[in-house]
Amino acid sequence: MSSPKQTHGEVCKTLNVVWYRCPIASDKLRELSRRSDLQGLFQAVGHLALFATTGLLTAFFYFQQQWVWFFVALFLHGTVTSFLGLAVHDLGHGTVFKTKWLNRFFLRVYSVLSWHNFHEYAMSHTYHHRYTLHPAGDREVTLPKTPSLKALYLLQLLTFNVTGGFESIGVYPAVKKAILSALGLFPRAAAADGRPDPKASGEEWLAALYEGYPAERQKAVNWDRVIVLFHLAMIVLGWRLNFWLLPLLTTFSYFIGNFWRYLVAVPMHCGLRDNVPDFRLCVRTITLDPISTFLYWRMNWHTEHHMYAGVPCYRLKQLHREIAADMPKPRTLLGAWREMRETWRKQQTDRVTNSTLPCRPPPAASPKPISAPWNSRSVTWPRQLCRSRDRVTDSQGSVTAKDTKGAK
Numbered sequence: 001m002s003s004p005k006q007t008h009g010e011v012c013k014t015l016n017v018v019w020y021r022c023p024i025a026s027d028k029l030r031e032l033s034r035r036s037d038l039q040g041l042f043q044a045v046g047h048l049a050l051f052a053t054t055g056l057l058t059a060f061f062y063f064q065q066q067w068v069w070f071f072v073a074l075f076l077h078g079t080v081t082s083f084l085g086l087a088v089h090d091l092g093h094g095t096v097f098k099t100k101w102l103n104r105f106f107l108r109v110y111s112v113l114s115w116h117n118f119h120e121y122a123m124s125h126t127y128h129h130r131y132t133l134h135p136a137g138d139r140e141v142t143l144p145k146t147p148s149l150k151a152l153y154l155l156q157l158l159t160f161n162v163t164g165g166f167e168s169i170g171v172y173p174a175v176k177k178a179i180l181s182a183l184g185l186f187p188r189a190a191a192a193d194g195r196p197d198p199k200a201s202g203e204e205w206l207a208a209l210y211e212g213y214p215a216e217r218q219k220a221v222n223w224d225r226v227i228v229l230f231h232l233a234m235i236v237l238g239w240r241l242n243f244w245l246l247p248l249l250t251t252f253s254y255f256i257g258n259f260w261r262y263l264v265a266v267p268m269h270c271g272l273r274d275n276v277p278d279f280r281l282c283v284r285t286i287t288l289d290p291i292s293t294f295l296y297w298r299m300n301w302h303t304e305h306h307m308y309a310g311v312p313c314y315r316l317k318q319l320h321r322e323i324a325a326d327m328p329k330p331r332t333l334l335g336a337w338r339e340m341r342e343t344w345r346k347q348q349t350d351r352v353t354n355s356t357l358p359c360r361p362p363p364a365a366s367p368k369p370i371s372a373p374w375n376s377r378s379v380t381w382p383r384q385l386c387r388s389r390d391r392v393t394d395s396q397g398s399v400t401a402k403d404t405k406g407a408k
């Protein structure tokens with residue numbers, strides 16, 4: 001835990017989490033870490049094909065003036081679009097394609113369509129993996145998490161998301177943030193005060209990360225300008241062609257029909273423990289139907305992803321099979337929500353904190369933890385950060401990065 005007035009950079013010099021990882025043979029891990037352009041194209045092009053198909057279907061019903069089917073198709077299109085941001089996550093790890101330029105190309109396509117600034121996300125997600133649910137170092141995800149079930153919020157998730165909220169991005173905050181960033185206007189960092197406020201804005205967290213890295217901040221500003229110009233062009237083109245469906249299907253579709261993504265994404269860390277060096281206790285794996293698994297870019301195998309981030313998303317299920325004996329049994333989506341509700345009940349009635357939640361031991365856990373350095377093989381480090389890190393090799397042959405100033 002950080003001390004009062006300690007900046008995030010100072011926290012990183014002293015905080016060192018030694019993570020437990022389920023044992024797996026080095027040759028098998030290398031095999032699972034292989035990247036495939038063919039499988040990458042199937043995932044990336046396949047998701048965009050669904051995006052285009054639902055968009056064209058919506059346009060068809062619009063021209064046919066079949067309004068009931070138009071709104072059904074528009075909801076499906078929004079549902080598919082709402083998962084585009086997950087692609088930014090996987091492509092940001094750089095593990096989807098063997099060919100690097102393909103990874104960079106699709107990262108930018110998905111980033112623009114989903115209003116995601118991949119430069120900012122890389123800065124934040126680096127530390128989310130390194131310090132998962134250790135609030136002094138990871139403020140991308142902080143506990144406790146209490147999903148909103150208020151009627152007005154659920155109505156927005158089922159229709160058009162205006163204000164955003166828990167695990168969702170509304171059109172107003174997304175557009176406001178992109179425009180302000182494009183203009184070079186962003187909030188100042190708030191100094192950490194031990195346990196960061198879970199309600200603290202994501203912008204303040206990014207400001208803390210960018211302290212001392214003006215060149216990296218400028219890259220993020222430039223990319224927000226690209227995002228704003230692209231969507232402005234869609235709006236202007238729709239106006240000039242008198243075809244307002246164009247910006248609806250491109251610029252605003254990310255904020256339509258967010259309900260299913262909300263249900264799927266919430267369980268990944270919600271209702272689990274913080275400040276523990278074991279991904280099995282702070283990350284949840286769930287099982288999903290094939291379509292939802294595809295749209296979610298296989299991130300339902302989330303514990304496996306955190307444990308071995310260098311494994312591509314399309315091999316995470318295979319990874320789970322290899323280490324299943326040392327892992328908790330995956331929850332169903334319904335089971336995960338039941339588990340989260342039980343956690344909320346304990347926190348309200350028994351005053352249980354996230355640090356004192358009951359453990360969820362796997363059915364056959366290894367008797368002794370394996371100390372292994374943090375696996376950052378797949379994280380795209382900002383160039384200036386890389387200069388202060390040494391590359392080393394852990395006992396399983398995975399390339400890792402360790403802070404040369406802060407490692408104990």
